[in-house]
Amino acid sequence: MFSFYLLTVILIISLLFFLLGYNRAKNLINSNKKNLHSLTHYYGIFCSLSALLPTLGVFFIFTICDDFIFAELIKEYIPDEVINSKDYNFTIVLAQINNSVEGLVFGTPPQWVTNAAEIWKSWVIKSNILTVIVCAITILTSGFLSYKKINSEFRSRNAVEKIVMTILAVSSVIAILTTIAIIFSVVFESIRFFALIPYDEFLFGTVWNPQFEGAERAGSGQEGLSQYGAIPLFAGTFLISIIALCVSVPIGLFSAIYLSEYASSKERAFFKPLLEVLAGIPTVVYGFFAALTVAPFLRSSGSMLGLDIASESALAAGLVMGIMIIPFISSLSDDVINAVPQSLRDAGYGLGSTKNETVMKIVLPAALPGVVASIILAVSRAVGETMIVVMAAGLAANLTANPLEAVTTVTSQIVTILVGDQEFESAKTLSAFALALTLIIITLGMNFYALHVVKKYREQYE
Amino acid sequence: MLCMLLKNTENNMNKKIINPEDATNIVKNSIVKRRSKDSRLKLFGRVAIGLAVCFLLFLFYSIFTKGYPGFFQYYVTLDINFDRERIDPKGDLSDNSLFDGDASAIVNESLFFIIEPKGRKEKKLAKKIVSSGKDVRIAKMVKDDPGLFGTVTKVKFALDDDIDSFLRGYIKRETPESERRISDKVIGFIDKLNEEGRISYEFSDYILSGSASGNPEMAGIKGAFIGSILTLSVCLLIAFPLGVATAVYLEEIAKKNRITEIIEVNINNLAAVPSVVFGIMGLAIFISIFGMPRSIPLVGGMVLALMTLPTIIISSRAAIRAVPPSVRDAAYGIGASKLQVIFHHVIPLAMPGMLTGTIIGMAQALGETAPLLMIGMVAFIVDIPNSVVDPGTVLPVQIFMWADFAERMFIQKTSAAIIVLLGFLIAMNALAVYLRKKLERRW
Amino acid sequence: MNSKKNDLKSLELTVGDVFSKNARLKARNVNVFYGENKAIDNVTIDIGSREVISFIGPSGCGKSTFLRCFNRMNDTIDSCVIQGEITIDEENIYDKKIDVVPLRARIGMVFQKPNPFPKSIYDNVAYGPRIHGLSENKEHLDNIVEESLKRAGLWQEVSDRLSSPGTGLSGGQQQRLCIARAIAVSPEVILMDEPCSALDPIATAKIEELIHELGNEYSIVIVTHSMQQAARVSKRTAYFHLGKLIEVGKTKEIFTRPKHNQTEAYISGKIG
Amino acid sequence: MNSKKNDLKSLELTVGDVFSKNARLKARNVNVFYGENKAIDNVTIDIGSREVISFIGPSGCGKSTFLRCFNRMNDTIDSCVIQGEITIDEENIYDKKIDVVPLRARIGMVFQKPNPFPKSIYDNVAYGPRIHGLSENKEHLDNIVEESLKRAGLWQEVSDRLSSPGTGLSGGQQQRLCIARAIAVSPEVILMDEPCSALDPIATAKIEELIHELGNEYSIVIVTHSMQQAARVSKRTAYFHLGKLIEVGKTKEIFTRPKHNQTEAYISGKIG
Amino acid sequence: MDNKHILSSFDDDLKKLNDNLLKLGNGALNNFDNCIINFGTQDLDEIEKVINGDIVLDELDDKVQKIGFEIIALRAPQAADLRRIIVALKIATIFERIGDYSRNISNRTKVLIDLKYSDLPGVNIGKMGQKTLTMIEDVIESYVNEDDKLAVKVRNSDVKIDKMHTQYYLEIVASMQRNKKLAPTGAHLLFIAKNIERVADYVTDIAEQVYFLVNGKVLSDLRPKADESSLIIPE
Amino acid sequence: MDNKHILSSFDDDLKKLNDNLLKLGNGALNNFDNCIINFGTQDLDEIEKVINGDIVLDELDDKVQKIGFEIIALRAPQAADLRRIIVALKIATIFERIGDYSRNISNRTKVLIDLKYSDLPGVNIGKMGQKTLTMIEDVIESYVNEDDKLAVKVRNSDVKIDKMHTQYYLEIVASMQRNKKLAPTGAHLLFIAKNIERVADYVTDIAEQVYFLVNGKVLSDLRPKADESSLIIPE
Numbered sequence A: 001m002f003s004f005y006l007l008t009v010i011l012i013i014s015l016l017f018f019l020l021g022y023n024r025a026k027n028l029i030n031s032n033k034k035n036l037h038s039l040t041h042y043y044g045i046f047c048s049l050s051a052l053l054p055t056l057g058v059f060f061i062f063t064i065c066d067d068f069i070f071a072e073l074i075k076e077y078i079p080d081e082v083i084n085s086k087d088y089n090f091t092i093v094l095a096q097i098n099n100s101v102e103g104l105v106f107g108t109p110p111q112w113v114t115n116a117a118e119i120w121k122s123w124v125i126k127s128n129i130l131t132v133i134v135c136a137i138t139i140l141t142s143g144f145l146s147y148k149k150i151n152s153e154f155r156s157r158n159a160v161e162k163i164v165m166t167i168l169a170v171s172s173v174i175a176i177l178t179t180i181a182i183i184f185s186v187v188f189e190s191i192r193f194f195a196l197i198p199y200d201e202f203l204f205g206t207v208w209n210p211q212f213e214g215a216e217r218a219g220s221g222q223e224g225l226s227q228y229g230a231i232p233l234f235a236g237t238f239l240i241s242i243i244a245l246c247v248s249v250p251i252g253l254f255s256a257i258y259l260s261e262y263a264s265s266k267e268r269a270f271f272k273p274l275l276e277v278l279a280g281i282p283t284v285v286y287g288f289f290a291a292l293t294v295a296p297f298l299r300s301s302g303s304m305l306g307l308d309i310a311s312e313s314a315l316a317a318g319l320v321m322g323i324m325i326i327p328f329i330s331s332l333s334d335d336v337i338n339a340v341p342q343s344l345r346d347a348g349y350g351l352g353s354t355k356n357e358t359v360m361k362i363v364l365p366a367a368l369p370g371v372v373a374s375i376i377l378a379v380s381r382a383v384g385e386t387m388i389v390v391m392a393a394g395l396a397a398n399l400t401a402n403p404l405e406a407v408t409t410v411t412s413q414i415v416t417i418l419v420g421d422q423e424f425e426s427a428k429t430l431s432a433f434a435l436a437l438t439l440i441i442i443t444l445g446m447n448f449y450a451l452h453v454v455k456k457y458r459e460q461y462e
Numbered sequence B: 001m002l003c004m005l006l007k008n009t010e011n012n013m014n015k016k017i018i019n020p021e022d023a024t025n026i027v028k029n030s031i032v033k034r035r036s037k038d039s040r041l042k043l044f045g046r047v048a049i050g051l052a053v054c055f056l057l058f059l060f061y062s063i064f065t066k067g068y069p070g071f072f073q074y075y076v077t078l079d080i081n082f083d084r085e086r087i088d089p090k091g092d093l094s095d096n097s098l099f100d101g102d103a104s105a106i107v108n109e110s111l112f113f114i115i116e117p118k119g120r121k122e123k124k125l126a127k128k129i130v131s132s133g134k135d136v137r138i139a140k141m142v143k144d145d146p147g148l149f150g151t152v153t154k155v156k157f158a159l160d161d162d163i164d165s166f167l168r169g170y171i172k173r174e175t176p177e178s179e180r181r182i183s184d185k186v187i188g189f190i191d192k193l194n195e196e197g198r199i200s201y202e203f204s205d206y207i208l209s210g211s212a213s214g215n216p217e218m219a220g221i222k223g224a225f226i227g228s229i230l231t232l233s234v235c236l237l238i239a240f241p242l243g244v245a246t247a248v249y250l251e252e253i254a255k256k257n258r259i260t261e262i263i264e265v266n267i268n269n270l271a272a273v274p275s276v277v278f279g280i281m282g283l284a285i286f287i288s289i290f291g292m293p294r295s296i297p298l299v300g301g302m303v304l305a306l307m308t309l310p311t312i313i314i315s316s317r318a319a320i321r322a323v324p325p326s327v328r329d330a331a332y333g334i335g336a337s338k339l340q341v342i343f344h345h346v347i348p349l350a351m352p353g354m355l356t357g358t359i360i361g362m363a364q365a366l367g368e369t370a371p372l373l374m375i376g377m378v379a380f381i382v383d384i385p386n387s388v389v390d391p392g393t394v395l396p397v398q399i400f401m402w403a404d405f406a407e408r409m410f411i412q413k414t415s416a417a418i419i420v421l422l423g424f425l426i427a428m429n430a431l432a433v434y435l436r437k438k439l440e441r442r443w
Numbered sequence C, D: 001m002n003s004k005k006n007d008l009k010s011l012e013l014t015v016g017d018v019f020s021k022n023a024r025l026k027a028r029n030v031n032v033f034y035g036e037n038k039a040i041d042n043v044t045i046d047i048g049s050r051e052v053i054s055f056i057g058p059s060g061c062g063k064s065t066f067l068r069c070f071n072r073m074n075d076t077i078d079s080c081v082i083q084g085e086i087t088i089d090e091e092n093i094y095d096k097k098i099d100v101v102p103l104r105a106r107i108g109m110v111f112q113k114p115n116p117f118p119k120s121i122y123d124n125v126a127y128g129p130r131i132h133g134l135s136e137n138k139e140h141l142d143n144i145v146e147e148s149l150k151r152a153g154l155w156q157e158v159s160d161r162l163s164s165p166g167t168g169l170s171g172g173q174q175q176r177l178c179i180a181r182a183i184a185v186s187p188e189v190i191l192m193d194e195p196c197s198a199l200d201p202i203a204t205a206k207i208e209e210l211i212h213e214l215g216n217e218y219s220i221v222i223v224t225h226s227m228q229q230a231a232r233v234s235k236r237t238a239y240f241h242l243g244k245l246i247e248v249g250k251t252k253e254i255f256t257r258p259k260h261n262q263t264e265a266y267i268s269g270k271i272g
Numbered sequence E, F: 001m002d003n004k005h006i007l008s009s010f011d012d013d014l015k016k017l018n019d020n021l022l023k024l025g026n027g028a029l030n031n032f033d034n035c036i037i038n039f040g041t042q043d044l045d046e047i048e049k050v051i052n053g054d055i056v057l058d059e060l061d062d063k064v065q066k067i068g069f070e071i072i073a074l075r076a077p078q079a080a081d082l083r084r085i086i087v088a089l090k091i092a093t094i095f096e097r098i099g100d101y102s103r104n105i106s107n108r109t110k111v112l113i114d115l116k117y118s119d120l121p122g123v124n125i126g127k128m129g130q131k132t133l134t135m136i137e138d139v140i141e142s143y144v145n146e147d148d149k150l151a152v153k154v155r156n157s158d159v160k161i162d163k164m165h166t167q168y169y170l171e172i173v174a175s176m177q178r179n180k181k182l183a184p185t186g187a188h189l190l191f192i193a194k195n196i197e198r199v200a201d202y203v204t205d206i207a208e209q210v211y212f213l214v215n216g217k218v219l220s221d222l223r224p225k226a227d228e229s230s231l232i233i234p235e
């Protein structure tokens, strides 16, 4: 609440500075009888921005930092015996104190916690006052300085533009930060995992049987029961992806060809969005569909044919995933096929080609790299797909090429391992990060290649 | 045929190019074969589209047939004596007072009055017929209308999910008693209620207003729905400005150099990172390192924002790139500065594209499940979240959870939730299409 | 100009000699509609064998539309309806029995913007003969390609890089490649729709030179916005206005003493 | 032609009178590079006040590049480096102190393809005055818009639909709208880069007529591929070749007796 | 020029061409008129004026040639425009030539004055000049009005001048045969008569050009000729 | 025409124009040559040939005019090309006119034969003709080689012809003064001499056109003139 009020006040003050700057510019024009370098409102915006931005910076630094500082400082107030006790965990203690600060009390907390909370509260008040003071100083000085800068020589438009450009530039860094965050979060845990399990065992092992250490310990001491051979997971992923491709590539490609070359504009306007609906359906729905409709259906029709199909089969997951990625292939291919200039088709028809020849000999070859790229992108989508396999493929780490059996995949293992409570020290938990790392490497590799191909192909027409 | 042609062309070998008449003949002779090839390709295309559409229809059909009943359930109508003493002992209508009250007993009495169970065992069975939410329902009714006190009013109560399944015919009377979930006794009770005409099949008032519950008959999607909205709001507020700003920077301002190239590659790669990995990142960064609470829409929104950011950036960039350079030239030529060009021309013209991209990104975020599982939005949360820092869940996760439950009724509820989710999605996509149509300009 | 010249009334009838002694293509009372909109209004004209004829006229007068009637490229536009008769060597090309594929092989087309396939130069030229099965063997195909490129005046420039992509050529070379490609299927007529409008004057001059040479072997119909170009390349010129064929005649005469007021006005820059 | 005419050696020096008595723009020893590639090689020329001068030359000879130096539109291309001096009224436009924004308001530009903003006709014209704060109030702005449209010869055609989109006009009207837009900020010089290449002959003639009229008030530099156009609209003509300014002179003289061999060859269609 | 070109400057150019041509035409007409009058009045000052005035016509011709050349170079005129220019170039040359003849006649008139010339029997230079003058006037009118019928009429009326010339030739030679003193006078008179005949001849050329201008084709039927002076063996 | 146009048909057209022009030029040269020779030999058959041959020149001139006109209309020639065409049109007219003079001389020669003409003292038509013939030859050469120096030389040599003509004029008139019977002969001789002078004059016009063709500007210094025959008052 405090932050909200403070922010509102800051915004109002910066608005005032806008008016100040604007008026000053107006007055300058009136007194000098000469136009300024920039339009008047730029002077206002300049004042307002130069008051607002540094203040916001200060504000955020204060509000973010205080908790960390308090957390460090509060350590002083934790009794030694608590610190020395066997299952001391600072995070838990901190949570206790915070709860106390916020008035959430479960039972009667120890006295020292109440004390610490009181101290914390007093710090909060102090820090709030400090924040207000510092913000006030910042906004007034920076606002006033910028106000002073305004004279008939000053180029406010250029200054404003510089500021806005900087803001824009900073936002583009977020993308990099995200990547760094992803790499950071995955790589560190993976390193810890590979410290426990040799990477060759992980990469080439054929048995996947992770167990929590706790469970292991409790579970009658069967040491070494845990096995982290990821081959079955990769195999499962691969199997399901292949099935998915078998469904989606022909359907997607032929649809794309039909839509872009044969369909009338009405047909196209009707079917293309319809196909894209397939892409808009959430994966969890597909998972549900696969698990509750497709799998039983396969199972029953399999038994009619005398086949034994597992209730959670690779086939069901693959089929449904195939349906899901049809539009990725059809839409992307349709786009690249459409990007082939009409003039090439005209050329073909002008020479007396049939539609078939125009498509097969001119359009598709021209669009081929794009089509391939769309398939690769679809594959990477399939490999990274989670919910369908979690819900329909099962968890049995079978190393099999039989689509009728249950298999498990990299993503479904990650989910099963990481959903719920984790012991961050356990190899099982860490294995999820290692799996994620491999997953990233694989999908990125494919993506990289596909984009490269697409780019090269685009350049041909540009 | 070919022989003749060969001869003909041999004569013309010195001329190298076949003469037009021969060419015409050759073409005429091969045309039937070429035409048939043509129709074959067209057929393949039709079949492919047909298959895809069939899949789609089948999916919708199966979801709808399953989900449609999920919006309804069986109710029993009982005469309730609204005795203030028993319902609201403290007489102040406060939660505490109502909690202390004995509404359940009143309901049970009313029920027993009709079906007349004998003995403790039968009474125990009979009590289970009406869903356990009965007291809450009465509490809510009196809160809304204290005038009910002292009256005897007909009130509808949801039936227990097993009874519901029985009434729907999923549990068959013919099945031996040992193999079905409800006993012959209970069936007798129900028959009695039916005879009295007290059982009705109506639109469920739990599905849309209830939240997560262990009792399938009381489970609803309101909590998840609100959670979804909160999460999406956070996601939109973060992703849209960032995405547009980044796109504008990369397309219009940044010089082509190593850094922008790295950023570009980065963004493209982010788009390809599987969503589950974003969940892992959220778990590792926001929760483990920044110490944010689990299960809150704020974190969920942030993770989804980072996940949809590439989508928005890429579509915004495409939209910006589609703004013809001639417009920029025109503005520069008049003496507009770079920022004026961007804000007066490029962004307004690219806005439809940016908005569509954003809506599509949001739709994607709305349906996203895996990353939210990672950051714990899968927790069983009964309360409806009030703010972005209250624990909550979202629709797709709710669906995922329900899909795992064994109770028959959850299948329908899940399907019903899916219908709601799909409706939501279709609305968003329709909005995107509408926007594109409405704002699209030809230049 | 002077009162003898035909005025409004004569708008109804084409001035000049629409018929040709050794006509290859004959259009008789052709009307073309785009939906409700009449784009070509009762046009009758002959196109002789081995003659270069150009269609000129203000923008939107239907030159392109009429040109595309000759090889039924208008078929690709749904709303386009064609009435009247167009014959090639006395065969009605809009006959139900006629298949457009061989027709288009007989009547080649060159477009406004050079549009080589994104294939090698060789494959560009070989495409037509391949799909129509015109060549018996590789050698024969090589011959066809070489000969076509030679006729298109491109052989010298590309003979040493037949396998490099056709899109890598300059605009003018690309357009000549397109012409070679059209020639390779041994057409009888070549239709050209503003073939030089995307080119600079020098490339344009080279194409015009080429058209001039090809005029000895093929019937060529060329649509052009540039009156000068029509004057330079064609033996006969047809002037269209609002879908009507106003005047046809020897180019020399059209440009020195057109018979119709409107032709005169257009040619001497007075319409507007 | 004949041996008196200057040959290879004289390539180094521009033939004809590059200077102008009442010069408004002066370019002195301008070199332009795209990265390593020299696009303009030591060009010196004056552009007089109220004169229409046209730049002609084969494709890629640097006409556009040189034109865009005058209002620093080349600044938007990263790899482009400019050496030498260009002054407007004795003020070096490449001076560090010069802000390009007001410069571009002084030196208007009209582009090859008509590029109206996708806004109303009124807003198209009013945009410049608005961003430069040229109008005191709405009424004044209305006046500016009307006056500019009148000068561009478009007022009659659009006065009753000022609020309909500028993109809905025909190509020629669009181009005149762009000219009106350029005029609205009261420029001193108007640069035109192939302003008619996307237009048909009639629209072209109208623009040429407009240029002719505007030539009485503004200095106009026009780049054109059409020698005939240069001949028709300009008083002076400059011929560029491979980045060099080969010859400048009165249009009449350039087109009847150019002094330089290359100019002669280009003008009479012999280069190639 | 009933309707305007889109390019008004083209119309301006054409107008300039036309104006100069008409100036030249009227100049030639004037000079010829004057030289014929002067032949009768024998006013030396006026004669000098004609002689000196010819330079103006030369200049006008140069100007028309230059303008026409530039229009062709700069505007690529077509059809009627082109005919107009080419015709203008040709007519201008002819007018210039008519001017030359006027000067020549004037020069010779001066000599005749010195020779104390008085009319020879049967020779009426004034009448022949008047007839020719009317032809010039008519041909200018036919040009201005683009009246090809009038042009054809003018062209056909040349026969009369030719006949007159033949007759005068015979008369002059006869006079010279009668009186050898008349040889110098006769020689000049012969040339004056011949010059007038040439002027009329040129007028027919102009008339043919007017016909071409209007119709775009050359007047093909052979021109009636009646000047037989070069074929005459006087008895 | 040292380098080719990209459009070879343009070159073809230009060549056609040039060929016809040269044919015309050579025709005129021949006719003139013959008529001068015939004047000496008095061979009636040859004379008839010249007279009848003139129609070929007329046709060639029409052809050149038509071709030139069409080239201008169809090819919008520029600079040197345009000059070439305009010059060709003008030169053709002049050659045609030279042809006319040859015919006229031949006609008069026929009359002279009938009159039993034999040379007058001091008059050498043959010599004058030869000189003029050389001028024609030279001017054609200057045109073919685009040799403006030669053209200027030709133009300047006209003075000699003019002087010769003045002299012959005096001689002829003197003869006529001496012998009135000579009047008809003298009259024709006067015209023949005058015609040759005119031809030479026309040659200078051609020379000026050649100069313009090569240099793109008009030869501006006044042409030296020495034909004073129209100013002469014979004693």
Ligand SMILES: Nc1ncnc2c1ncn2[C@@H]1O[C@H](COP(=O)(O)OP(=O)(O)OP(=O)(O)O)[C@@H](O)[C@H]1O
Pocket (backbone or CB within 6 Å): C034, C037, C039, C057, C058, C059, C060, C061, C062, C063, C064, C065, C066, C077, C079, C225, D200
């Ligand atoms: N696909 C189409 N659908 C509807 N109308 C069309 C279509 N193509 C052309 N038209 C209309 O038909 C008329 C003639 O068009 P066409 O393209 O043949 O003219 P054009 O003479 O070739 O013009 P340009 O010189 O601009 O190429 C025009 O009015 C045009 O608007």
Ligand SMILES: Nc1ncnc2c1ncn2[C@@H]1O[C@H](COP(=O)(O)OP(=O)(O)OP(=O)(O)O)[C@@H](O)[C@H]1O
Pocket (backbone or CB within 6 Å): C200, D034, D037, D039, D057, D058, D059, D060, D061, D062, D063, D064, D065, D066, D077, D079, D225
């Ligand atoms: N943005 C650019 N980057 C690199 N080189 C360029 C760029 N723009 C032009 N050039 C090169 O500079 C030279 C001159 O180009 P410019 O566009 O000025 O020619 P131009 O005479 O206007 O040609 P055109 O008539 O085709 O418009 C050409 O060789 C061209 O390839």
Ligand SMILES: [Mg+2]
Pocket (backbone or CB within 6 Å): E054, E057, E058, E096, E097, E099, E100
């Ligand atoms: Mg004179």
Ligand SMILES: [Mg+2]
Pocket (backbone or CB within 6 Å): F054, F057, F058, F096, F097, F099, F100
């Ligand atoms: Mg003759």
Ligand SMILES: O=P([O-])([O-])[O-]
Pocket (backbone or CB within 6 Å): E097, E198, F097, F198
């Ligand atoms: O002008 P001419 O002497 O040839 O009649």
